[in-house]
Structure formats: structure tokens, C-alpha cells
Amino acid sequence: MSVTNQHREPDRILSQKNLTDRLELLRQVLQEVVIKHGKQAREIATKYRWIHPHQASRYIELFSKEEFEKMLRAKPLQTIRANTILIDRNRLKQRLERKGLVLSDYKPTPYGLVVEQSPKPIGALHEYMLGLYTIQGPASMLAVIALDPSKASRIIDMCAGAGIKTTQIAQHNTKAPIVALDINKRKLLALKNNLSRLHVRNVLALYMDAREATRLGKFDSILLDAPCSGEGLIIYPQKSRPRTVADILTRVKLQIELLDTALDIAQKGAEIVYATCSMSFEENEYVIDTLLRVRRDFELEDIGIPGNKGITSYASLRTDPSLSKCKRLYPHIHGTEGFTICKLRKT
């Protein structure tokens, strides 16, 4: 099912039929995967009680049972992000080391620090309250590094949540307006608190369904940190996660609709980062491939961050080869939370 331009449908708008067909195809393939790995998946779900059998099956298909278990035993790095609006990484490091923390630079970024040891919880320090740093996972930081919004003139963070990445974007660009959207009012309140704690002044936060963002005009830098299964945190028992394949399909539908809107609001040449804290093929490469088949107005870009290549083949599904340009971050290989980051350019 590899797609070339000649095979794409002439209509570049995603129709309801395209969407329904793609979701039905995915449903069938995932059911096959669940049946294929049923026995091994039940063994995993018995041993690691917070993991649902469908998740175990889907990740056994992605890795293998052995590698999936290796991932479940991994211990990702704990990282913080120096707020370079107020202090640089070295000065923050010296200040925190005087309080007994043991830190090292998180090299793929100019502001990340790995916390090797801390005498107190890192969210309870005076420097945190002062906004000199924020707590952020290592892979999460890489999504904004991939976007590199430093030269953008109009930026949007479509699913801003509490604004961890919005405030990181502001460190790259303190001048351009950043529009931050979310449909959860409590998250927006947390976002406003973070903007004030971190001294960020160029963000306009709006309570809005990002699928309606066409009302806001065009942007040249777009972050879509999409709502997802959260399976990038699957190694942590306390996190609640989708219970069924149907739950995954509901998320994939929303992700496709959100990315379709992201492409609509992108001006020619705009850069879009699509990221999820999930390692699943279906919430990442499959979402982008669905739109590549019906729209001719974007292409995948190379990204200079660590990570494994994107996946172009999963069970009986195949994607466009350019999806290999995505980056996949894994706890047992990269020492991060599980994450997938893809960069698109509107043509």
C-alpha cells in the first residue's frame, strides 16, 4: 500500500469516507494483531498487571515480547529545563549544585539538565517557585527542538495543555505571538499559572477546539502535541490508559482531524511538528500517512534530534517511505519517556 502521487485521490480534502475507510482498515488489522499475539500478551498482562492485553499485543507486534519486557524494565532520565528567559543552564546548574543536587547537561538541548540526585523533590525547590526551571521529560523537550520556532512570525500550539511546550517555545522566540489552544479549562488555568511563574509574556491562551482553528488565520510554525493514548508512559503503573482497541481508534480519528486542521492553517512553507507521547504506529505514522494519501500539500522533513527511524511497515500495513523521517524515542534505547516526533513542511 505504498502510495505515490499518481495513486493519490484527486481531492485533497479528507472526506468522511476516507476517514471511515482508514479507521475500519486499522480496526481490522489491530484485531488481527490482538489475536496473533494473544497468548504472549496474556502472559505480559499477568506479569505487569496495569497493561491491557491489547496493548501488550500491539507492542509485541512493534518490538517482540523480549524487547517489550526490556522496555518495561527501563528507567528513563529525570530532566528539568532551565528557563533561559531568566537564567542560563550553567548558572542554574551551579545554583542547584550548591543545594546538593547532582546534575549533568542533557546534551541534545541547550537548556536541559539531567537530575542524577536531589535531596528534595525537584518540584519543591525555591528555584522552581521562582520560575528558574520547569520539570519536563527529555523526549518532550525534543519536540520543540525539532520545531525550532526561533525565526517564526506567528506560532500556534494547538493542544497546549498546561503549557510545558508552550513555555519552551517562548524560550526560542520571545517576540512572535504564540497562540495556545486547549479544550480543557483546568489545563488552561495551569497554563496561565505556568506563564506567570516562568515570566512568559507573548502567549495568547484560548479555550477552543483546535479543529476550529481555521478561524484564527494562518501560521508559519505549528506544534500539534496531539492527545493520545499516553502509552509512552506505559512503564509507569499509575497512569491510566485506554482499555480497548476502540479507544485507540477514537484517538486516531481525533488525531487525523487535528492534523488535517494543522495543515489547513499552515501558510506555504510553514513547519509543523506532530508529536505524541505514544510509541504506537497507529497514532503516529498511520495518522500522517492517512493525510499524505489525500492531500498533496505537505512533505516530511528530516529532523536533527536523537531517535530511531519512523516505521513504514506494521503488521500488514505499509506507509509512504518518507514516514521513516519521523523520530521514535524509546525508554530502553534513548533513556527517555516513549515519544514519536514527526516534522512536516507545507508545500
Ligand SMILES: C[S@@+](CC[C@H](N)C(=O)[O-])C[C@H]1O[C@@H](n2cnc3c(N)ncnc32)[C@H](O)[C@@H]1O
Ligand atoms: C498531550 S496533551 C498536551 C500537552 C502539552 N502540549 C504540554 O506539553 O504540556 C494533549 C492536550 O490536548 C487537549 N485536547 C484534546 N482534544 C483537543 C481539541 N479538540 N482541541 C484542543 N485541545 C485538545 C487535551 O486537553 C490535552 O491537554
